[in-house]
Amino acid sequence: MEEPPVQELRRRYTQGQLDEHAMHSDPMEQFAAWFKEACQASLDEPNAMSLATVSEEGQPSLRTVLLKGYGPQGFDFYTNLESQKGQQIHSHPQVSLLFPWIALERQVIVYGKASLLPRAEVEAYFATRPRESQVGAWASRQSQPVASREALEASFEEVRLRFENQPIPAPGFWGGYRVLPAKMEFWQGRAGRLHDRVSYQMSSEGPWQLQRLCP
Template sequence: MDNTTIENLRNEYKAASLSEKEVTKEPIKQFEKWFKQALDANMLEPNAMTLATATTDGRPSARIVLLKGFDHNGFVFYTNYLSRKGKEMAKNPLVSLVFFWPELERQVRIEGTIEKVSRETSEKYFLTRPKASQIGAIVSPQSQEITDRDLLEKKMADLEAVYADGDVPKPAHWGGYIVKPRMIEFWQGRRSRLHDRIVYKLADKNTWKIVRLAP
């Protein structure tokens, strides 16, 4: 592809604006408002978010995961504890999340610390998953090298037979995490690249400072 074609890819953002007077005092309330609007827009997987982690020596990695819940405590997702991200989060609990909702010309960036949710919470959510997804969580040694896909397919078929008439137990290596935010930025695209960026910074345990950043 000609690089000039890529260089000329751009959109003029004009869907909405965002001011300090419009946002709520609490960032989770503001996120709830925007997330509902993303749901109402019938977007494909509005709960998809980029999770960025890093090793203790600063080597970053990022991937898409799915938000499965949020409240005043933080943002919850589920994954394999033994995956690359799981191993990195075990050693370095500082993470970042990014939501991008292009139909609304919006981004939300979150920085914070991560903790595992309780085993009871993980087990409760695991029971709501489709059986195939439950078995898949057992089958896949996530992030590890494997010789071919056939190994996964065979193990999947074997376990589907084992659990055909029974419940699938949650594997010990799988469960939930909660990202406890220290900073949340709400980004609204605007004309001429003069975007609106409203940031909540945690001043103390219950107080958030609201500031505007230059685009």
């Protein structure tokens, strides 16, 4: 089948609308409602989110990570602290997250500051991971060059044998971050590209400030 011109690729948005007057006053409650719907819709990895960080030179970086917890305290994820994202967060903790629930014609953007999770929480979560994932955390020096796929697999096998028949502890270079939101935006696709965008902005006076934005 012939590939259509990229400029002609578009879809009609028909599934819903967003009324700022009917939304929760707290964006975390609104997120919880949408996240529940995303899970009930059986989307592939509804907890997948894009994480944007920036280097010391001002170069943005983007990758997909998995949300592993959320609540009034913020959004949690885990990673190698020595990875590119870990180093960039250490230098510039201001980050943004994007949840692309395309099948529901929705997305949520989070702007906030990332901070390290308590070590006890990291170790408790690490203990629940599949054993192969635990081995992989030790075997892969994330974002560092590796000679070959075979070298990576050899490192995996070395770690597997080292911890054979015993619990695998969380590496000291592996941890988690919590993103405390300062701003959140909810987007719902609408017909004619007149999409609904509603923003929540943290206020120094206490309550979140909610406003509609032009699409």
